[in-house]
Amino acid sequence: MINRIAGEIALMSGDRAAAKGEAYFRRALAIARQQQAKSWELRAAMSLARLWRDQGKGQQARELLAPVYGWFTEGFDTRDLREAKALLAELAP
Numbered sequence: 001m002i003n004r005i006a007g008e009i010a011l012m013s014g015d016r017a018a019a020k021g022e023a024y025f026r027r028a029l030a031i032a033r034q035q036q037a038k039s040w041e042l043r044a045a046m047s048l049a050r051l052w053r054d055q056g057k058g059q060q061a062r063e064l065l066a067p068v069y070g071w072f073t074e075g076f077d078t079r080d081l082r083e084a085k086a087l088l089a090e091l092a093p
Contacts, residue, residue: 003028004044011051022051042068042080049087062091 007024010017025048032041045068049061069084076082 001028001040001043003031004040004047007047018051018055022048025051038068038071039080042072042084046080046084046087049091053087053091058091059093062088062093065091 003024007021007028010021010024013020025044028044029041029048032038032044045065049065052058052061052064065084065088069081069088072081076085
């Protein structure tokens with residue numbers, strides 16, 4: 001969680017911070033996967049997917065986010081899953 005937030009803060013520093021933000025998001029994603037924390041994995045994947053979307057890497061963003069979102073079988077009315085669904089719709093080819 002801390003790495004994801006650090007990534008978001010890094011992105012606020014300007015375009016040069018994108019690589020630093022991406023590194024934080026990747027670390028957050030790896031930790032969430034290691035801990036099997038699917039909600040944290042979803043949040044980290046959304047942050048990284050948004051960054052990639054903004055960098056013109058929409059397909060890569062979708063390929064990252066879709067399987068994480070697809071893991072969930074309930075809770076689709078939660079804010080995180082609603083935002084993930086909207087982001088996936090935005091990234092649709």
